[in-house]
Amino acid sequence: MSELRFVRLGFGEDAVEYQAAWDKQREVHAARFADEVEDTCLLLEHPPVYTAGRRTADSERPLDGTPVIDVDRGGKITWHGPGQLVGYPIMKLPRPVDVVAHVRRLEEALIRTAAEFGLETSRVEGRSGVWVLGDPVEQRPALGGLSLDFDPRLADDEFDPRLNGPEYAPSNAGQRREDRKLAAIGIRVAKGVTMHGFSLNVNPDNTWFDRIIPCGIRDAGVASLANELGRDVTIDEVLPIVEKHLKDVLENADLKPRVVEREGAGETARDDAGEGARETERASA
Numbered sequence: 001m002s003e004l005r006f007v008r009l010g011f012g013e014d015a016v017e018y019q020a021a022w023d024k025q026r027e028v029h030a031a032r033f034a035d036e037v038e039d040t041c042l043l044l045e046h047p048p049v050y051t052a053g054r055r056t057a058d059s060e061r062p063l064d065g066t067p068v069i070d071v072d073r074g075g076k077i078t079w080h081g082p083g084q085l086v087g088y089p090i091m092k093l094p095r096p097v098d099v100v101a102h103v104r105r106l107e108e109a110l111i112r113t114a115a116e117f118g119l120e121t122s123r124v125e126g127r128s129g130v131w132v133l134g135d136p137v138e139q140r141p142a143l144g145g146l147s148l149d150f151d152p153r154l155a156d157d158e159f160d161p162r163l164n165g166p167e168y169a170p171s172n173a174g175q176r177r178e179d180r181k182l183a184a185i186g187i188r189v190a191k192g193v194t195m196h197g198f199s200l201n202v203n204p205d206n207t208w209f210d211r212i213i214p215c216g217i218r219d220a221g222v223a224s225l226a227n228e229l230g231r232d233v234t235i236d237e238v239l240p241i242v243e244k245h246l247k248d249v250l251e252n253a254d255l256k257p258r259v260v261e262r263e264g265a266g267e268t269a270r271d272d273a274g275e276g277a278r279e280t281e282r283a284s285a
Contacts, residue, residue, distance in 0.1 A: 173221020
């Protein structure tokens, strides 16, 4: 695999508007496809913005009509903003593309990053990203003061946590001792080259997530390094650690094409990761 270069686009007062970063991604993507540049990871902060992947439902968007930018990545709706480190690895993958393997590599680099700060994180089956696992359900405090043994978010298809007080807010998942997402991943692969990437919550105001259904998940919440560790953590502190682990994981990956089996003359294909035979995108926002 080629050497991974990092480009720090802007942080703090120099945070990069989402549209400007998206344009930069497309520029680097075209250059990487043409082999004019090596694999490149853009690192930055965004001013506050909601972005929605292709699978986002109308019922998951802000109730107050706050603008949302619809993007061409996989996954659903999320928030980007101050205190969140965003990374866009733009990399050429062998064909047929194994999108799931790429997502797993990004998760691994971020799990190692959290571990270096003393925070144990994990994957959750069926939900991409990096998670702080909560307590077993039977050990969690009752929601809303209820002693009944059910969670209305799961029992009622019409239940909306945004309309039912802070006890259901995604930003309070740590207090409820529920699973909570520390880092989200949403990617797109075009012409064998990746776009979009990850967002790692370092020290953001997580109440921004309370206005949406983050990643379309109603029974979990969001976390940050600062909240989980109980101390201030800065982007400057995290940047070199993220770069180190991305470089180690991505540069040393044994890249292999997705396994595709042909079935007869119809050339029906499948792959071991469960994706379709055609090039596709995968992620949860």
